Amino acid sequence: MPGPTNTMQALVLNEPSPSLTLQVQELPVPHIGANEVLVEVEYVGLNHIDARLGAEGFCRWQYPHVLGLDAVGTVVEAPVGVFPKRGTRVIFTTSLAEQGVLKRYTKVANYAVAEVPASIPSAVAATLPNAGMTALAALDKIQLQAGESIYINSGCGAVAHFAIQYARKRGAKVFVSAPQSEHERIKALGADVLFASEGERLVQDIKHELGPDGFDTILNSCGGETFVADLAHLRFGGRIACLNGFAQIPQELLFSRAPIIAAVSLGGAWLANSLCAQQKLSFMGQQLLQDVGAGHIQPPAHRTLAFEVEQVSEALRQLYQQGASVRPVVAVKSGALP
Structure with missing residues (x-):
């Protein structure tokens, strides 16, 4: 007392x-x-x-x-x-x-x-609380289902630590971007495919893995311009969750993806x-x-x-x-x- x-x-x-x-x-x-x-x-x-x-x-x-x-x-x-x-x-x-x-x-x-x-x-x-709850809330918002793909754009973060594991528990295929030095740790969490690249090389690597289609769902934790960059990797009508706000979306990209956008705020x-x-x-x-x-x-x-x-x-x-x-x-x- x-x-x-x-x-x-x-x-x-x-x-x-x-x-x-x-x-x-x-x-x-x-x-x-x-x-x-x-x-x-x-x-x-x-x-x-x-x-x-x-x-x-x-x-x-x-x-x-x-x-x-x-x-x-x-x-x-x-x-x-x-x-x-x-x-x-x-x-x-x-x-x-x-x-x-x-x-x-x-x-x-x-x-x-x-x-x-x-x-x-x-x-x-x-x-556990803030990062784990945010990951759970984000996956619920985008209604991640078994057999779907999810892309997590910042695999080093605390939210990603939980999101990778819970996405695998739901039966999704998990794609993650992270520095090469983090790949072994993230792979152990359940990530299926890891990218260490950025910019145009990342676009090429994603197309190599997915073909012409984009991801079913995306978890964007960084916000800002990274959200717009991630949106380009989403399939038409896909679902994307953003944790930190986002920049203005170009009209062409908005119409070509027709995304379901979910803001996550614990x-x-x-x-x-x-x-x-x-x-x-x-x-x-x-x-x-x-x-x-x-x-x-x-x-x-x-x-x-x-x-x-x-x-x-x-x-x-x-x-x-x-x-x-x-x-x-x-x-x-x-x-x-x-």
Whole structure:
């Protein structure tokens, strides 16, 4: 339980900046509402979106801002009759519009958490929520079916790690672009065909694999102009999911592909104040935990960081500049770091 002072340590960002330099600040422990639980944070999994929004800012944020969306911790306070009860270990991804979870305690809606089974270590569970849920949401949006093809344009990312595996579980043929150095790891996840090429050479390689037709579905995680480039690889009437917005689509390309375009926004569950969408986060968390626990899905590799300014700031800078196939996980709770 929170100490007698009712305050806690947090790592805060004073302003958006690519330097992503955090500071320690003492904050009040949150007070929970009728449908909320108070969680003592054990681990925080850092994502590329934490770094990008920390560097570039977000319209809903007030500063100083606490970064971090994904957490694992133990419920230490809950209203009478509200599940999960005190002592339950949970995972969740929190609202983009609120303060984040790089702090000792946080509150979260009780219906948006998933209970972590004893067989899954907390540091592993912390790598699952945002990336795993986004992958599940994207595959649902494009309605990927057995026997179809899917192209994932950035195989090194955390979302791709889960999307490749779940696409194979659905019986799809999985095509992935990634640097040659990542091919062995990605192949082990279940990718059927890997491309290391770019530009015109990539176009040629895709045509060599598919012939004149394009992919049935595409998962575009980078957005911008890469979305337009990927759209050219889609078959007529195919489905494409975009995670980060896209540039203006040329009219000829739009008509020649007639695509079904799906925007994927995990944070929209909170920004739209959709109770059903927030509950679905819990369901997806349960699915991820069940599949990892059963050995059906391989969690990403991770490295553990101390809950201190230098290590966390540097990890965020690395995520912003180049991403990472090994996920940084912050040990927040005292004694959590091995």
